[in-house]
Amino acid sequence: MKFTATVLATLAFAAAAPAALAQAWPAKPVTLVVPFPPGGTTDVLARALGERLQQALGQTVIIESKPGAGATLGADHVAKSRPDGYTLLVGAVHHTIATSVYKKLPYDFQKDFAPISTVALVPNVLTISATTHATDVKSLVALAKAAPNPFTYGSNGNGTAQHLIGTQFAEMNGIPLLHIPYKGSGPLTTDLIGGQVQMSFDTVTPVLPHIKAGKLKALAVTTAKRSSALPDVPTLDEAGMKGFDLGTWFGVLAPAATPKDVVARLSAEMVKVIHSPEFRQRMLEIGAEPIGNTPDEMARQIKDDTEKYARLVKNAKVSIE
Incomplete structure (x- = not known):
């Protein structure tokens, strides 16, 4: 009986461990990896999000720049990071394009990441x-x-x-x-x-x-709608290029095996930040439209864009070794 009780207690502890880990998260700083050099849209957006997210999480949010290879080096770094919710990627539409452009990528953008939320859409x-x-x-x-x-x-x-x-x-x-x-x-x-x-x-x-x-x-x-930051500037569609509608979205993703409870917590906190009046105002100042969707919605967005850009890449015959 003592042996059985010990085994049951061990199993119960093991089952409860992931939940306890999620409840304890975050216990240290969270890093947002920006796969472009400082000063660009990704960096500006990440800093605006990180500033408010650290207030919500009660932990420091570090912005780390890892540029190179069309944003794929930073993505690869996060894909191979420990899936504990402390290393996240500020991804973008570029990563859905890279899937078709690069003949060999060291990661699968749809399989190796857990979407958290799309932060904003920024017109080109x-x-x-x-x-x-x-x-x-x-x-x-x-x-x-x-x-x-x-x-x-x-x-x-x-x-x-x-x-x-x-x-x-x-x-x-x-x-x-x-x-x-x-x-x-x-x-x-x-x-x-x-x-x-x-x-x-x-x-x-x-x-x-x-x-x-x-x-x-x-x-x-380049988007179907005019930019709120440049209301007098026409769209390419209005300028005669009918049907032209391509923009750049930015969002946050975690390594695929990150605990679901941690992803859910991150998503909930980010959506609150993204929908706040202060963050919305900051986004409008830099010409961005705040989004703040769910992980499932972001996953569908990634799937749809990967398919859409695959067709455009094929037609344009763009390829990188």
């Missing part, structure tokens, strides 16, 4: 230097067609949303464009202002201050 914006003699999409396309060499456009890296938007823009307007990949929005924006590249399709956030300062010109946003 067609931007040119203030010194470029174009006032709208039509005149820019005319300039590109008349130029002896292909116009250049910069992006945050191969296989990113900006890269793919550029291929779609070129195809729909029948113009050649030369893609120049950068390591992040900072160096890209500097070269765009200086005229080293002629256009970009970056997200609104990093270019907004320069548009307001008159150093850059915004010709159109």
Whole structure:
């Protein structure tokens, strides 16, 4: 009887351990891994979220930058991290594109991550230097067609949303464009202002201050709706590119084996933050639309976008070893 009682007690303890672990979480700082260099939209969004999330969790939230390979290096780091809820990825639509662009990835974005919540949708914006003699999409396309060499456009890296938007823009307007990949929005924006590249399709956030300062010109946003931060700038659909609707969403994910209770707690706290008036106001200031959906809704979003961008990648013949 003593042996049986001991075995039962051990089994009961083992069964209760995961629940106890989840209840004790968080017992130390939580790290949000940003797979792009500091200063870009992902970084700005992560810091805004982290600042408020640490108040909700009662623990420090650390923002750690791990850029490289079109945001896949940071993703791989999180996929292989201990699944305890302390290392999270600030993922983006780029990761659904990378699934089709890269011939070999060391992780499976749908299988190796547990979605927590989509934080916000940020429109991309067609931007040119203030010194470029174009006032709208039509005149820019005319300039590109008349130029002896292909116009250049910069992006945050191969296989990113900006890269793919550029291929779609070129195809729909029948113009050649030369893609120049950068390591992040900072160096890209500097070269765009200086005229080293002629256009970009970056997200609104990093270019907004320069548009307001008159150093850059915004010709159109890439989403179906206009940006609240640039209400006078038309959409590409309004500019004649009918049906064009591509934007960049950002969200948070954990390693796949993270306890469900921890994922649920993280999701609940993040959604509260995302739906708060203060966070919403901060998002509107940087040109983002707050979302705050459930893990299941984010998982469906990832699945749908992976399928959608696979078709676009195939048509554009974009491939990276």
